[in-house]
Amino acid sequence: MKNNAQIQPDQILAADPDWWRGAVIYQIYPRSFQDSNGDGIGDLLGIVQRLPYIASLGVDAIWISPFFTSPMKDFGYDVSDYCDIDPMFGTLDDFDLIVQTAHKLGVRVMIDLVLSHTSDQHPWFAESRSNRENDKADWYVWSDPKPDGTPPNNWLSIFGGSAWQWDPRREQYFLHNFLSSQPDLNFHCTGVQDALLNVTRFWLERGVDGYRLDTINFYTHDKQLRDNPALSPERRNATIAPSVNPYNHQEHLYSKNQPENLDFLRRFRSLLNEYPDKAAVGEVGDAQLGLEILGQYTAGNDFVHMCYAFEFLAQAPLTAERVIEVFDQVDRVAADGWACWAFSNHDVMRHVSRWNLSAEAQRLFTTLLMCLRGTVCLYQGEELGLTEADVAFEDLQDPYGIEFWPQFKGRDGCRTPMTWEASNGNAGFSSSKPWLPVSAEHLGRAVAVQEQEAGAILHHYRRAIVLRKSSPALAKGALTNMQAAGDVLSFTRTLDNDKLFCAFNLSDEPTQIALPLGNWQPVGADLGGAEISTENIVELAPWQPCMARLT
Template sequence: MTKMEHHLHLPVIDKDWWRGAVIYQIYPRSFQDSNGDGIGDLIGITQRMSYIASLGVDAIWISPFFTSPMKDFGYDVSDYCDVDPMFGTLADFDLLVESAHQYGLKVMIDLVLSHTSDQHPWFTESKSGKSNPKSDWYVWADPKPDGTPPNNWLSIFGGPAWQWHPGREQYYLHNFLVEQPDLNFHNREVQDALLAATRFWLDRGVDGFRLDTINFYFADKQLRDNPPLPPEKRNATIAPSVNPYNHQLHLHSKNQPENIEFLKRFRALLDEYPAAACVGEVGDAQRGLELLGQYTSGPEMVHMCYAFEFLSKSPLTSTRIAEVFAELDRVGKDGWPCWAFSNHDVIRHASRWELSPQAQRLFATLIACLRGSICLYQGEELGLPEADVPFEALQDPYGITFWPEFKGRDGCRTPMVWEASNQNGGFSDGTPWLPVSHEHLGRSVAAQDADPGAILHHYRRAIAFRKDHPALVKGAQIGLEAQADVLHFTREHDGETLFCAFNLSDTPSQHDMPAGDWRTIAQELGGATPSADFKLHLGPWQVCIAVKQD
């Protein structure tokens, strides 16, 4: 075979695979334990790859598995280029990637770039004095004349964002735990080192990244105080309401303009590879959508980001969704969002919004129809409610600090339930690191697989329906409006036009179909059919999807 003939037989690479993709988030500690130590691992994920593929998703995102003291369960990294023995080895990871690719799944991993563990060798060197080669790799600052921290910045995990180090007689910045010192992105060497770690995983076959706290990379060079935030502007989407972090407008401690140039460097590195992509987590309660728009607008920026609008405790009404998209159109029309209702940091949405089984199904269909990509969190497809973890079993330092007003994140991190034959739900032969919820056992994968009416099958149908209609994956979204409790919009792409209407309430609703010749589809998702007079009668939590006829 000639070189030309060989080239002609190369598979076509879709560099745009991420646009509209459905990404399944795996919290590795809690997915599947393969060795009986009570903690999920990489081999466990590989063992369950056929199940993940059965959902019809496009990619997996694996929360951190790097070497770590586990003060924040892997989000405190002490080696960016190795696997923590708790989760396995680099060889185990290579096998996971190979298995995922055999199933046609992309692999995205969680990069925590804004900070490291205080046990990272970089910090060990940096804290040893003011003249070592890495002395400026972290954000160090002298105290005020009275010995107090250099400014008023607060940590998300409670208390000041500064920790005194007697060896250097300086404070270092930590936006999260004391054990998570913030890197100094104003130092080009720091950026280069992080990009080298990113390249390490790309060379290992990773298809992309989820970027933790993407807006926290830079701090104000002058370390100016944050202004207070008026009480009426506070909200608890990033930190619980009992946390004084909400009392500040975080004008200088994050969201710095220099971040744009680093994100361009990051994107340029990804563009060296055939189809690498990334999704950023924008952690900001006031400017989340604006930053989402900034960070994803154009081919030089990151591919997609998610903000916290759909992860908040406020009920997701038709009006709220319309407000979010109107704001996104205003501040980020050219950007690309990635939506999630649940993840490893918030109360599971079935409990957070007190959803009935019918409502849960509607939200699964809704997220499959919105413009943007999707992150589904493990167990979401089983309709799992938030687990009740007693204080004595808590592992999350966030919950331990703010208990009982805020119970932390352990309730959404309990082990996945695979089958109900033992109290551990098939997750582990040992004692799980967090207790398996007894309420979850009846919702196991095995039980739902055997029940044609289970919500698991609804998720599979919703994902398959989305994939069958390019307008839902990559199409434009037109005329999104809320009329009372009904949210409706049109999706268009490549000659296909779909009308979508959702009744987000417990009461029936009547709605006019738009002008034109429409054929209703999505009956497998419980879709309604208009009456002869083109009136659409939506039952409680019912959807109607129709395709426009030529």
């Protein structure tokens, strides 16, 4: 194993059932992180090789996107065996080595569980579709056609077209919210829930510290299969491909977000509670009701610990007013819940390109993210300031992009390989041609290059994470007095005796602000934080923050 000499003696992970609250989680897209065997595809041993780098960022945990056995029609989000590793990624022993190595480095391991659907090559589906009388006949969502042979209702697939696929074996339709090769499991069937909880236990026994739950609000469907109503044009605000995808023309009242979902989540949380220090973050896929569902699913101690919010993954610019609008809504519908915030991930355009950020703006937004109340998810390469790669149509792999090209180019632009060095065209990712091309623009932002540059954004991310982890208020405290004065966003974070005032100039123009009454001492000077005058006046340069602690 490479880099073993870099691994220091065990850093014991303190027993802390609350570790997830305010944590910084680093998302790994394994196909594109590090290839250890020269086949052009990232793998688990590649992750092991790079874990010392991840630990050097100061993050609390990693989240690894799916690596289970899969035909890879949706790149691992179509699972054919929940309890084994796809050979392209490695073996169960390789996964065990990830857990062991990460824990030695003081980093927890979360994995991506895709429970709402399987691959059509999963043995469960093969049995279910064989006839209407087998033991798993009701494990998937089956329905007879309408008298005219058309699908049972108007539900649409996110990947285009009807959400129903005809199966000649049973002479019925099956539901697929995503690809037709991703049939939806029937969560109204207790046997399905039991089987998925057994999967959850399998990985807990292998030492995982938690889960990212894919499409958590898609688990259950309306038993009556009622039609979804139309969504008015002014409400079509989906994060991914809002204009070209007819999926965004419906209000998905019946195809997802069903109340029975809470019953399964209660069972799921009860299982997690059998193991110390485990946590789960749910991905809520709903443009209109995302924060309300977040509030429901994270309320109290019966469901998931936190939910992954999409509000800051949207195309809309991140202005002071927008941040306040989001947090006001959180206060209304999820005051007792806990959000997990991200600016980039494997499904959306990288935020540097999405918001057309200058170098100064990138640094400010990083500092802002680390000061917000909630848990933080960083996406691999974000810490390098990577832009969205321009992937030619002939190089596309994403079925979503291929379907809606050229109006929507898909998700491959944010999934290109991680750039480790600038010495070759493959960026140190692989010794052979990568599954997606490396962007030439990314080579100059490689890890090895930035490690040698004192002013690189990579070091800024490290310093911002240190600031968050050094302040109990930033990690777990309350957020109050959020307000906008022009383009300046400000708020206060408080926990016990730790009180911080935070302000951010989200503009190209200098400005001036006055701090609240009190004796404030500036913090975060290494993040470009502004000085404070004796009169508690702060001169903010363009894209400059001010963080101050009450003494």
